[in-house]
Amino acid sequence: VRRTTLANSPGVWLEVDGSGEWTASARCSASVRDFFDIYLPLKVRGVLVIGQLGQSLDGRIATESGLSHFVTGPEDIDRLHRVRAIVDAVLVGAGTVDADDPELTVRRVDGENPVRVVLDPSGRLESNRRIFNDGRAHTIVIHHDESVGSEQMGEAEILRVPGTSPHKIDLEVLLEKLSFRGLRRILVEGGGLTVSHFLQAGLLDRLHVTVAPLLIGSGRPSLTLDPVPTLEEVPRYPCRQFCLGKDVLFDFELQSKLE
Structure with a gap:
């Protein structure tokens, strides 16, 4: 205490x-x-992996064309920037960088920028992306250790990690490598598939899902997980709710298998 x-x-x-x-x-x-x-x-907590999603009421994080700025309101964006200021590193998949070209920095609140980690197993991203060249924070690009991707990504560092398949990184090994570098509080910010992979692997300690009162219809889904045969088998995690302007934050307390 x-x-x-x-x-x-x-x-x-x-x-x-x-x-x-x-x-x-x-x-x-x-x-x-x-x-x-x-x-x-x-x-x-000294060690923490938290997932983050902002979605519509019908479970979409972006339109069909990939537009996502912004699904949730300003109060939730402030919350996201506060979480960035708390963690050691913010992690996104290659699809998020490809669609949004994000900064992943702390701008709306006081705080230091986290290390930025981009999961790009096959090395498909081009080195001219803003995140690799803006110098705002140290950036690490994760490539599969057998990929033929570029050895130079602007100012970013390339870290090779073994994978479970040519297009999938072993996420548990990745977290171990990041922890060895002192990056022990990780925000998995997107996109939906990346957050889903961490959740499916049992590697999230918490999950923040903010739901906005929007109906996007056809669009990119929030979570994509393995099917569950019956409702009795659906995990019911402890969850708290908070109103953020017109949005509602659902804060799930999970149990990472790394604990």
């Missing part, structure tokens, strides 16, 4: 245990309670 005095509230202390459960010496407003409930479980 750790006790911390709040900087902007002299005489008020916050006591936090290893799971993120907290007690304050003064009464907190609903918005402050939600703030602590969302972020303290992420902040207190």
